[in-house]
Structure formats: structure tokens, C-alpha cells
Amino acid sequence: MLSKIRNQISLAAVLVTTVLTAAPAIAAAPPSKIPGGKITGRLIDRNTRQPLAGEVGLSFAAKGKIIFQHAQATKEGEFVFDGIEADKVHLATKLEGYAVEHQTVSLRPVGTTPVEFSLVKPRLLRGTVRDAAGRPLHGATVKVLYDTPAPERGEILTSYQWEAGETRTDAQGGFQIPVHPDKGIVVEASHPDFLKTFSAPRPTKALAKEPTVDLVLESGVTLAGTVKDGAGNPIQGAQVRLIDAGPGRDIPGFVSHSLLEQRLRVAASGADGTFRFDQVSPSAKTVVILQPGYKPFRQAANLTSNKAQSPFRAVLERQN
Numbered sequence: 001m002l003s004k005i006r007n008q009i010s011l012a013a014v015l016v017t018t019v020l021t022a023a024p025a026i027a028a029a030p031p032s033k034i035p036g037g038k039i040t041g042r043l044i045d046r047n048t049r050q051p052l053a054g055e056v057g058l059s060f061a062a063k064g065k066i067i068f069q070h071a072q073a074t075k076e077g078e079f080v081f082d083g084i085e086a087d088k089v090h091l092a093t094k095l096e097g098y099a100v101e102h103q104t105v106s107l108r109p110v111g112t113t114p115v116e117f118s119l120v121k122p123r124l125l126r127g128t129v130r131d132a133a134g135r136p137l138h139g140a141t142v143k144v145l146y147d148t149p150a151p152e153r154g155e156i157l158t159s160y161q162w163e164a165g166e167t168r169t170d171a172q173g174g175f176q177i178p179v180h181p182d183k184g185i186v187v188e189a190s191h192p193d194f195l196k197t198f199s200a201p202r203p204t205k206a207l208a209k210e211p212t213v214d215l216v217l218e219s220g221v222t223l224a225g226t227v228k229d230g231a232g233n234p235i236q237g238a239q240v241r242l243i244d245a246g247p248g249r250d251i252p253g254f255v256s257h258s259l260l261e262q263r264l265r266v267a268a269s270g271a272d273g274t275f276r277f278d279q280v281s282p283s284a285k286t287v288v289i290l291q292p293g294y295k296p297f298r299q300a301a302n303l304t305s306n307k308a309q310s311p312f313r314a315v316l317e318r319q320n
Contacts, residue, residue, distance in 0.1 A: 039107070039114075040113075040114055041073075041079050042073075042078050052098070053072070053074060053095075058071070058091055069081055092163075095119060123178070123180075125213060126174070128212075129173050136169070136172050137173050138173065139169060140169040140189050141166060142169060144164055144187055145186040146183050165178050188259070189215040189217060190217075194279065195218050198259065199213050220282065222278050222280065223301065224275065225276075227273045227291070229315070230318070234273025235294070236270060237269060238290065240268065241265070241289070244262075244264070282303045285300070286299070286301070294317060294318055
């Protein structure tokens with residue numbers, strides 16, 4: 001007997017990429033009694049063809065919202081989603097000891113849409129994280145990004161926390177992390193005292209039998225400054241944006257939200273008008289400051305690798 005949809009979302013989504021024109025709100029899955037499309041599916045082991053009792057997460061856009069649903073496959077590997085009010089949905093699997101698989105499915109206008117997932121066991125990727133002097137970094141966070149096709153307008157692509165296989169380095173800076181054996185990957189490393197970095201993209205199949213990745217984290221610089229009015233009075237609560245002025249390092253097919261955040265940093269000035277950004281990449285930046293009642297402020301800031309940066313001073317003009 002096919003398993004019923006659970007209204008609770010145990011497959012909690014931590015990253016959603018969508019090209020909807022407006023940022024949708026997240027809503028719990030509606031009851032399956034609502035008329036709509038239906039999916040029946042099966043999970044099997046790719047090599048043995050035996051059924052697998054894994055989990056499946058479903059997501060789709062409807063009425064300006066992103067809807068999540070979840071199903072648990074039976075011991076025969078069967079699962080079902082019913083009452084789907086969408087023409088196209090995204091499915092993702094979860095099963096301990098197997099790599100995550102994704103499918104984007106167009107639903108049939110009438111009847112049931114069949115789906116099959118063939119799951120495969122992951123490969124183990126090992127590596128190290130060190131600083132620029134070659135010292136091992138203990139407690140660095142390491143995770144994997146996968147090559148993802150650009151979604152079409154209105155299409156939902158979802159990835160989950162367990163898919164990134166997030167882990168931390170040991171006292172020797174070492175880590176090991178399971179990766180999908182067939183997909184292109186990028187390995188990202190971060191540490192509170194250093195700038196984030198990532199490896200060059202590589203197809204897992206092209207890696208050696210015992211694949212390794214070694215990453216080096218560099219120290220950033222600090223940019224601190226003050227925001228005042230024309231009379232020299234500090235301005236509290238001004239929004240200060242620090243924006244990369246250079247082209248940046250893009251990797252087509254891979255999206256790292258943490259690295260995107262490094263390109264646009266936001267802070268607010270304190271009661272004394274001061275602001276501060278730590279661990280900033282030493283490169284050309286643009287500082288933009290916004291405060292109601294004042295003209296927007298915009299100025300270039302050419303940061304160098306020298307940590308002793310001159311204080312940044314911004315004077316805002318009142319609007320007429």
C-alpha cells in the first residue's frame with residue numbers, strides 16, 4: 001500500500017533557488033484532499049534494482065508561494081503525492097548511505113505521472129584546509145556544492161542540508177565528506193577568522209580512486225569608519241553597504257550563498273556613528289550609505305592586503 005503524504009515537513013529545506021519575479025512565502029503542504037495532479041513513484045538501488053524505503057521531498061510554486069510536501073516510501077520502495085496544484089514540480093530523495101537524487105517532473109494533465117529514482121552510494125572525498133602559512137586549520141566548515149542547471153522562469157529547484165554533507169576539519173585540518181559519484185562538484189571551506197574559499201569545479205568521475213581536495217584560507221582585512229552629518233554630528237542607524245567593485249570569481253552552474261554574501265556586506269552605524277566590517281577580501285570596493293532625510297552616499301574604497309586600513313569617513317548631506 002502506498003504511503004500517505006505527511007503534512008509535516010521533515011525534509012526541512014535550507015536552500016531554495018527560484019526565478020519567480022517576487023520572493024514567495026513558504027507555506028506548509030496543503031491537505032492531499034485538494035483536487036490536482038498525482039505522482040506515483042518508486043525508489044530502487046541502481047546496482048541491485050532492489051526497492052528502497054527512502055524519503056522524497058516535493059516542492060512547487062503555487063499562488064506566489066513555495067509549497068513543500070513529503071512522502072515516506074514503503075518497504076517496496078513505493079511513494080505517492082496527490083492533490084498537486086502545479087504543472088511542474090521538483091523532487092529530491094533522502095536515504096542514509098545513498099547520494100541525493102533530483103528530478104523535475106511535468107505532471108500529466110489527466111491521470112497519474114509515474115516517477116522512478118535509481119539511487120547510488122556516494123564516494124568518499126578527503127582533503128585538508130590550511131592557512132596561507134601552511135598551518136592546519138581546526139574547526140573549518142567544509143561542504144559540497146553540486147552543478148545545478150539554471151531553472152526556468154517559475155521553476156523551483158531545491159537542495160537540502162544533508163546534500164551538502166557539511167562537516168568540520170579535525171586537529172590536523174583534515175576532513176572527509178561523501179559526494180555523489182556522477183555529478184560535478186565544488187568544495188567550499190570557511191572559518192570565522194578567514195575568508196571563505198572554494199575549489200575549482202571538477203567532475204567526480206574524473207577524480208582519482210581516492211579523491212582529495214586541499215584548500216587554503218587567507219586572512220581578510222578590516223574596514224571601519226564613521227557616518228556624520230555636515231555639522232560633524234554622528235548619524236545612528238545609517239545602512240552601510242560594502243559592495244565588491246571587481247568582477248568577482250564566478251563558477252557557472254554552482255551557487256554559493258555564503259560567498260555571495262561576501263560580495264555584499266551590510267551593517268548599521270552605531271550611536272556614535274561608527275561601523276565596522278571584518279574579514280573583507282582585499283580588493284576594490286564601493287561603500288554605499290543610505291539614511292532617510294539624507295542624500296545617498298557612494299564612494300570607492302580600494303582595500304589592500306595591509307590590515308592597517310585608514311578609517312573611512314562619510315559625511316552625508318541633507319536632502320532639500
